[in-house]
Amino acid sequence: MKNFTIISKLLAISLLLFSVACQKEGIKEGGVDFDLNQLLEEAAPNGSTSFFKLPESNDYSSIPQDPKNPITTNKVDLGQMLFHETGIAQAAMLESGTGTYSCASCHFASAGFQAGRHQGIGEGGIGFGKNGEGRVVAHHYAEEELDVQPIRTPSAMNGAYQRITLWNGQFGATGMNRDTEYAWTEGTPKEVNHLGYEGLETQAIAGLKVHRLEITEEIVESLGYKQAFDLVFSDVPISNRYSREMAGLAIAAYERTVLANQAPFQEWLNGKENAMSRDEKLGAILFFGKAQCFSCHTGPALNSMNFYALGMNDLATTALPTMGTSLEDKANLGRASFTNRPWDFYKFKVPQLYNLADSPFYGHGSSFTSVREVVNYKNVAAAENPNVLSSQLPKDFRPLNLTEEEIDQLTTFLEVSLRDPDLGRYQPPHILSGNCFPNNDQQSAQDLGCK
Numbered sequence: 001m002k003n004f005t006i007i008s009k010l011l012a013i014s015l016l017l018f019s020v021a022c023q024k025e026g027i028k029e030g031g032v033d034f035d036l037n038q039l040l041e042e043a044a045p046n047g048s049t050s051f052f053k054l055p056e057s058n059d060y061s062s063i064p065q066d067p068k069n070p071i072t073t074n075k076v077d078l079g080q081m082l083f084h085e086t087g088i089a090q091a092a093m094l095e096s097g098t099g100t101y102s103c104a105s106c107h108f109a110s111a112g113f114q115a116g117r118h119q120g121i122g123e124g125g126i127g128f129g130k131n132g133e134g135r136v137v138a139h140h141y142a143e144e145e146l147d148v149q150p151i152r153t154p155s156a157m158n159g160a161y162q163r164i165t166l167w168n169g170q171f172g173a174t175g176m177n178r179d180t181e182y183a184w185t186e187g188t189p190k191e192v193n194h195l196g197y198e199g200l201e202t203q204a205i206a207g208l209k210v211h212r213l214e215i216t217e218e219i220v221e222s223l224g225y226k227q228a229f230d231l232v233f234s235d236v237p238i239s240n241r242y243s244r245e246m247a248g249l250a251i252a253a254y255e256r257t258v259l260a261n262q263a264p265f266q267e268w269l270n271g272k273e274n275a276m277s278r279d280e281k282l283g284a285i286l287f288f289g290k291a292q293c294f295s296c297h298t299g300p301a302l303n304s305m306n307f308y309a310l311g312m313n314d315l316a317t318t319a320l321p322t323m324g325t326s327l328e329d330k331a332n333l334g335r336a337s338f339t340n341r342p343w344d345f346y347k348f349k350v351p352q353l354y355n356l357a358d359s360p361f362y363g364h365g366s367s368f369t370s371v372r373e374v375v376n377y378k379n380v381a382a383a384e385n386p387n388v389l390s391s392q393l394p395k396d397f398r399p400l401n402l403t404e405e406e407i408d409q410l411t412t413f414l415e416v417s418l419r420d421p422d423l424g425r426y427q428p429p430h431i432l433s434g435n436c437f438p439n440n441d442q443q444s445a446q447d448l449g450c451k
Contacts, residue, residue, distance in 0.1 A: 032281040033273060039288040043298070053269050054158070054261040054300045057426075063256055064160045066198040069249045071256060078228045079254030080428050082247050083107075086440035087223045087433030089123070090214035093145045096138070097123040101147070103207065103251065104438030107156040108132060109423040112355030113258060115153040118320050118366035122147030122211045127443040132359070134447060135439070137323065147211055148324045150331040151315055152366045157423070158301035158352040160256040165199035167348045167364045168331070169307065170338040171206060172199030176305055183338055190338070195245065200255055205248030217242040224432040259300075260354035260420035265413075276417050283413025291378075291400050291410055296350045302418070307335045307347035309392045311383020313367035320366070332387075334364070346388045355423065357415040372411045379407060 037049060044051035055062035060071040082088065083103045092098045106120030107113045115121075116132015124146035127134045137146060151167055159165065164172030170183070173193045184193040189206035197205070208215060220226050220242045232250060233241045240246065260266070265284065267275035276284070287293045298304055314332040316325035330337040335344035348364045362368040367384065368377065377384070379400045383393060402410065431437055436450035445451065 032278060032285065036281055036285050036288070039285060043288050043294045049269055052265075052298075052300055052302075054259045054266055056261060057257040057259050060257075063259075065256055066201050066252070068197055069201050069253060071253045072232070074228070075232045075250050075253040076257050077254075078225070078232050079250035079252065080426070081225070081228075081431055083251050083254055084428055084437040085223065085225075085431045085433060086435040086437050087431065088208075088213045088215060088219060088247075089440075090219055091209075091212040092123050093147075093212065094123075094141065096140065097212075099433075099435060100439060100441040100444075101125065101211075102438050102440075103156075103211070103213070104427075105135075106153045108438045109427050110358060112155055112358035112423065113157040114155045114359040116359055118152070118318060118361045119148055119315060119322050119325075120153040121323075124148075125439070126441045128439055128447040130447075135444075138441075143323050146323050148322075150322075150325045150329045152361060152364050155352060155355070156255055157258050157260060158303070158354055159200050160259070161299055161301040161303060161352070162199050163305055164349075165203045168333075168335050168338040169199075169305070169349050171203040172197070173202065174198050180339055183340065197249075197252075200252040201249055204251040204255070205245050208244045208248055208251075215242060215244045215247040258423075258426050260418070260423070262422055263354055263418050263420040265417040266420075268417075277412075279409050279412050280417045281413075283409035283411070284417060286402070286406055286410045287413055290406070291402060292396070293378075293410075295396065297353055301352040301354065303352040304350040306350050307344065308350065308394050308397075309334065309346040309388050310348070310378075310397060311346070311385045311388040311393060312348075312363040312365060312377075313385050314365040316365070318366055346385070346392055353414060354418045355420055357419050358423075371414050372407065375402075375407050375411050375414070 040049045040052060041047050063071060065071050086099055086102045089097065089099050089101045092100075101122045105122050105125065106115045108116070110116075111132050116129070117135060121135050121137065124138055124141035125135045126138045127136055129135065154167060163175035164177050169176060170190055171193065173196045177193065184190050189210050192202050192206040195202065195205065217226070220229055226242070229242055229246065233246050236246060264275040264280065296304055296306060296308065314327070315322055316327050316329060316332065333345055335347040335349070336342070356362065356371050360369050362371065362374045368374045379402045381397050381399045383390070436445045436448055439448075
């Protein structure tokens, strides 16, 4: 009897300690927090909610990085400046465009590092509006002179969790692209893959040329960045130090630190029970449960390196005016536009899901204008693009049978819980040229309140 009493007391103490531990983490058995925690543990390959946590932006050891481009504070600082620097817009097609745009023209903080409109405009755009929606084509630019892309601008945020980048995954010499050397066409941006970097680095290097941004020793010195290049790339020969390659490496290092780690869901993962409302938590339970969203959107960025044909429409078919798009554009073929493999037709890379609410255009063709529309599209599971055959759709693209209330809850989780409210911390207070950013044309300066 005495031994039984002792064992009973030990069990009681153990249960008490377990209960206290759970309460410290904001998890009470039988509640929504407990249910969500269990679903996350089941969804995580390592069985822990830590699988979904984004690291702090200065915790370089926890941020995935290219072994050929180690992250350092000085490199990140330089990359942040160059990313926003309109002064390097020195390869403009028209003289009037010189010094008026930057990487951030189509990837700025307040839009979740996307464009603030359905189609981003680099050179040839003027104005900003309140959040990029006011950027329009300068009247003296012909369509063929504009810097526009035939597909929706992807977010530059949480990119550390992408081994290869863009909707078709064409940038990156590692991971899934190891056997695609045949497609690294000389004389095109894809040839940058031959440098052997991962996606972010490759895209940044190629993007500087594609988007008419120039890096030379003269430009670097005139803008005041020479000392920073010398500090960051002291081991690189002078002949290559002030180059697009080095500038791209700095920009990619910066992009790897741009993480939505202050979103309510991230706060909840870190133990703040009240960071999400009950409806948000119920939406998260749907995301990791009934709706099975996590089967594609997983990991800290809620993305993946997989490609799927979900039958969404292309940018060329949107009701909004576009430039440089057509029904015949290879970009509409998705992954196949890069690999030329028939089984890749109409497959597009799974995007990250943070700060979707900051730019109201969704899908590779901006064919949706609200998060709820996308959720409903997945719920109904009926392809809108007539070019995508049912045989090309994935087997798990099927009706989810969500109720209207569940659609609302899932939408709330995506819009609110996954929105980092302070992405402005990733912008520099100023750039060395003294120019306005992300755009430096007269109308943008007025819209931005910048002199």
